[in-house]
């Protein structure tokens with residue numbers, strides 16, 4: 001899908017990759033960009049509509065849905081990453097609340113609009129969801145859960161014309177990994193890679209050099225083949241089970 005003249009909603013839009021996606025969507029001629037943030041966002045471009053949207057808040061999600069008339073692309077970008085060692089369950093719950101359940105709640109809330117437009121869902125995930133990065137294991141497991149959920153949604157919504165994409169991000173230069181000393185791609189290049197991947201209709205989008213090194217192996221690999229094999233168990237009517 002090409003996002004020119006499309007309506008896009010981005011969560012966590014005030015900084016980092018989310019903010020880069022707002023700018024890139026505008027550059028590519030998006031008709032409207034709903035910028036979901038916890039604190040409000042002022043952008044001069046008239047095509048941007050700010051939405052107060054904490055992805056863990058049922059009432060804010062509901063209010064956001066009421067403010068959006070139509071939607072072509074939902075980008076689940078909001079996320080948290082905290083260094084941990086799996087000893088504190090609160091930290092694990094915090095990651096799951098934002099990176100997994102928050103993503104699912106926002107998706108379910110906007111699904112009727114996406115089904116109507118035959119739109120797309122983009123979930124910003126991580127290499128750490130494919131193989132655990134043990135310095136952030138709680139983050140890793142939340143991204144693994146969100147990746148798995150992305151595969152199910154893809155299969156369940158295929159019959160409804162809604163495409164579901166996983167962005168497998170490597171290290172990007174944002175606040176999130178400020179203390180992690182590895183080569184990082186820019187936010188701008190990641191945003192370009194994400195929308196390019198959407199245009200090409202890629203199930204998994206690998207938008208930066210670190211993730212790109214996995215792309216070919218992933219697409220031709222045993223796990224992708226297994227995903228397709230499992231997806232074939234979904235009867236056409238199963239798509240009706242998803243709101």
Ligand SMILES: NC(=O)c1ccc[n+]([C@@H]2O[C@H](COP(=O)([O-])OP(=O)(O)OC[C@H]3O[C@@H](n4cnc5c(N)ncnc54)[C@H](OP(=O)(O)O)[C@@H]3O)[C@@H](O)[C@H]2O)c1
Nearest residue numbers: 012016017038054055077078079126169171172174175176
């Ligand atoms: N940077 C990387 O290297 C990297 C690698 C792999 C994947 N990713 C993924 O890419 C996405 C964006 O990451 P980033 O690097 O741009 O991170 P970031 O700079 O730390 O920004 C995180 C964004 O998420 C928002 N957020 C956090 N909790 C939220 C909540 N409960 N409700 C709504 N918004 C919330 C933040 O809002 P506030 O300003 O209000 O806190 C902020 O806008 C995340 O899903 C992350 O896991 C990033």
